[in-house]
Amino acid sequence: MTVERVNAIGPAALQRVLDGRWAAVRDDVRAQMGGIRLHPDPDLGTSEHRDLVADWMRRLAESRRPHTGFDPAYGGEGDVGGVVTAFQMLGYGDLSLLVKAGVQWGLFGGAVQVLGTSRHHDKYLKQIMDGDLPGCFAMTETGHGSDVQNLGTTATYDPATEEFEIHTPDAAARKDYIGNAARDGRMAVVFAQLITGGASHGVHALLVPIRSEEGSALPGVTISDCGRKAGLNGVDNGRLIFDRVRVPREALLNRYAEVAPDGTYTSPIENETRRFFTMLGTLVRGRISVAGGAGSATQKALAIAIRYGETRRQFSDPATGEEVVVLDYLAHQRKLLPALATTYALHFAQEELVSAMHAVQAFGAEPDEAAQRTLETKAAGIKAVGTWHATATIQACREACGGAGYLAENLLPQLKADTDVFTTFEGDNTVLLQLVAKGLLSEYGARVKKLGPLGMARFVGEQVAGSVVERTGAPAMIGQVRHRDLLDRGYHRALLVDREDHLLAALARRLRKALTPGADQFGIFNAAQDHLLRAARAHVDRIVFDAFAAAVERTGDAAVKRLLDQVCHLYALSVIESERAWFVEHGRFTAARSRAVTTAVNELCAALRPHARALVDGFGIPEDWLACPLLGTDMLVRG
Known part of the structure; x- marks a missing residue:
């Protein structure tokens, strides 16, 4: 395995890829709101903070950006994906504004739009869009x-x-x-x-x-x-x-x-x-918006921590006598760069999710129940994994900035506090992953029912073989994959798919007992909840990887593509490393192969270290929304 050294890439080239389909919307938000310092004074009282956010809400309404997500027949533009992207951008600023805007135009206005009919639209939509009816x-x-x-x-x-x-x-x-x-x-x-x-x-x-x-x-x-x-x-x-x-x-x-x-x-x-879940399904936009806001907050925290890590010096290099910038230490890279890779992966998964929502909820589109169900399952999984990732990553960024990161003026404490509730609102994450797993089980059952006699025989044989491997630890897969390059994206996907499929099949076997007459259905389901959550998480890990890999493949700039390919490798191997115990226990890895994964992650961190600043600058966060003493020279004290 050899990690290729990639030439320096400018952040503008990365931003063009990251901005994606709604690049014009992102640029509009940067132009319309980017010059406003969306950082309330940490000592501001509750009433004053609410007044400030209410004033920002008025400015937002005046920009007419919230109008874009509503029906063109009532003065909107029908750009559902665009308005969610715009709200997501507000996560780079003050998250209270993002949430209050989401309540007004996403939840309240969205419910009137998708659950109401013309008698409600005629009477209320314009007032809601204009912000005149809170x-x-x-x-x-x-x-x-x-x-x-x-x-x-x-x-x-x-x-x-x-x-x-x-x-x-x-x-x-x-x-x-x-x-x-x-x-x-x-x-x-x-x-x-x-x-x-x-x-x-x-x-x-x-x-x-x-x-x-x-x-x-x-x-x-x-x-x-x-x-x-x-x-x-x-x-x-x-x-x-x-x-x-x-x-x-x-x-x-x-x-x-x-x-x-x-x-x-x-x-x-x-x-x-069915009626209840159909009604709730139309409101999926709020859940998707929360995932996007969490992603923006995570990107902001990483931008602060990585910029600081490139300037903060600690301890001397014996060879030169000079103090070393902390981002040059492997431990610091390990703290931030795998998290950055995962943040990139989730960004592209979010982009796919918003595009799917835009297609399913387009004004005038024919209802597609199957597409709606798929959207709901994907939204639940990405929201859960993305908000947990935000909580963990913002904490890591706070620690990476030491005592300076604990000061309110340096923004990270507020990001921690504001995003903490994201893991439980618009759906508790544990419940959401259970919903993902239940959806996967339904699809799994439908696939099995469609198998003919020959297909069923093959399926049963595969299940028995899988059970033998699980019981005996027989190295069924090791021989097939031992010599695959750890930087082979196809290999990464094979491992993630294998884990997903195995966990789902084993879960189905465990829950089959609940179908027998007189079975304690709750007890059986409750005893398998840990397995249920692992299966759902494996599914989300795989779809996030697929979204990232697809984004790499469609990148036209060859130099950017090479860099993103390495970031994708780091994401995949970070997931695989975190699940090494599973891969070893189930005969997919030898102990040596498991150790090699960790070595590969370390080498990728070293290779991406020179690109860390460009990778976070590529998010295109307005500088006024990052400004804080920690990123100024007055904070660069030694010791």
Whole structure:
């Protein structure tokens, strides 16, 4: 194995590749917002921070950038992918702005757009786009977060008045952590159990006014403030309680269900569970936006830490007597460069995800249920892995900057605080990976059912052979791969695919017992949760790798392609190294091969060290959004 030395590449060439399909959108955001210092004073109080973010929201609305994601028939541009990319760019600045904008135009406005019909669009969309109607997305309850299907809030229809009565029956049904609720929101999309004629039809969404234009809570609505949070204090998270609040029949967002004046309920989707998941699936944009915001925050942290690592000196080189910049130490490279490679991989996976969403949710496009399900599964997996990666990487960057990284003025503590909640909002990551695994199992079962007698016999034989390898440690695969070059991308993919396939097949075998009559289905499923999560993670690792490899292949600049190829190698080998125990335990690696993987990662870190600055500058983060004392000469003290 020989790591090729690549000539220096300018960051502009990298940026052209990273900016991708929506490069013009990224440039517009840099031009429109990049000159604004989106760094609140660390000593700013909650009220002042909210005022500042509200002012930025007005500027954002005036830029008309949020309009681009809405229906052209109502003054939008129909560019769903473009607006998500624009919001993602805000993650380089203040994440409170990103989240508040996401609530207003992504969640609130997006729900009205995709769950409502013309009667809602005609009345509200322009006000929402212009920022004149601030709104909330009231789904989460104190007692139910991930389990949306069992929310407690009710919407009971009264045919005598042709109204719905919105009610919070107990403390657990209180709407909690709702962005825009504590101060600014005047209307909420409220998710509630829809009841007509004494029968429940499951969770539906209704538009419910919560404040007057003067800012007072409307009758029957109790609003309270969640108070100071660990981060994102520019967002006014609040709690909502409804005491038999009346709204007209037309308040129901009725794309997927309608209630007639006499209370008759109809829906184009008869099955309640399928209807529920179809409604939620249309809201996948929020989850994708969170993944993108986490990616931007991670890129910003790496840009700060790597720039600092190129100038901060510690300890003398005995040969020269000069102090060494910390990024020249292997331990420092190990801390930052594999994380940088993974960040690149996730960036390209996010780009693919946004493109898929843009195609599935294009205005006027024919509904494609299979594509929508695939999008939801991919979005859940990338959001989970991407936000966990953000948490781990921002922490590593903070440590890499020592005491300076702990100072609020140097931005990293705020990035840590603001992104921490990303792992649990828009879907708890553990639950999301379970959803990914369940989707994979469904696809796996469908594939198996399609096999003919010969295919089934071959399939069973492969399963038995896999089980023998797992029990005996027989080196079934070692002979096939022992001499493959560790820098062979095809080899990387073969290993990742093999791990994914093996884990999924073994999981299916474990869960098959739940299908037998009288089986303890919960107990069997619960006992296999660790396996479930590993299988889902293996799948996400593989699709992220595929996205990165595809990006490398479509890169036209030969020099940039060579550099990205090495970054892709580092990503793949970092994943493989982190799973060395699995590859050894399952007969895929010898101990020597396992050690060789670590050597390869070390050599790739050394080879990429000269390109580290260009790789982070290639993100194209506006300099005003990176400015901090840590990156100025006044902080470069010795010792």
